[in-house]
Amino acid sequence: MRGTVGGEGSRRRPGGPARSRPAGRHDSRRPAGPPRALRPGPHHWFAERLLAVVSGRRPVHSLLGHTVGPAYQQLVTLAPSDPLRDRLRPVVRQCGRFTPGPGVIEAFARIATGDRLTAMAFRLEQGPDLRWRCAAVEIQGPRP
Template identity: 45%
Template sequence: MQKVMNRRAPRANNRPPTRRDSRRPGAVPRRVPPQVPPHPTELFTQRLLLVLSGDRPLHWFARHAAHQAFDDLVWLVDRRVLLPGAGPGPRPTVRGIGHFEPAPGSYEVFARIAVGPRLHALAFRLTRSADHRWRCTAVELDGRPPRDTDR
């Protein structure tokens, strides 16, 4: 006896028989909204917090500072205001940011920084330089301007 092979007829659709993709060819992909860059005030608040909390070294912020700001920051880092004591402590977090624009190209920024149950006030000035980069030109923490106190 001769065995007869049963051959299939060609498929009506053009899809390969082992396709596992459940999407249909005509489906429109979802649009992802473009990422909006952070405002300079938010960016600089985070940068200052990283330096003041000891997560970044002081020289990391040097290229973002101008005029008296770097000296102010050195004074604040030396006082270790936002650094936790010996051992692990609560991490500083930003509770709120606000700003005022006294003139085009400059911001007066204020932020509330929480370290555990205590709140600190951070204030700084941003100025847009001739090369269109933002620079921090003054820094204060807890309302104490560093240059008015002992050095």
């Protein structure tokens, strides 16, 4: 605490207020994050988690708080009974979305397992707490 007025980590200029910006910066705005086009949306997060459950890398109950309606039961049906062992690991190749209205995302993911492709479609709904939850899942093609 020696040498600082406000305690550990506080930056005070002698006789002045605490600093909230880097030295040499004259405006009070914070730097922006990555451009909006580069930030992955919630559909990317859900695509990875849904694939992990459907491929057997994660248990179904890991998405219990992230599903609503019949989606959890759909995952129980889609998840393999035996865990992933000597199979190829599936990966999300592409993920896209359509927004039919506020608080709803209908998304798709193209999943590659070796030279096989599988399509996964899912619906996300935003609750009153602003958290996204999966409301439906569907898989077409060979199972990942």
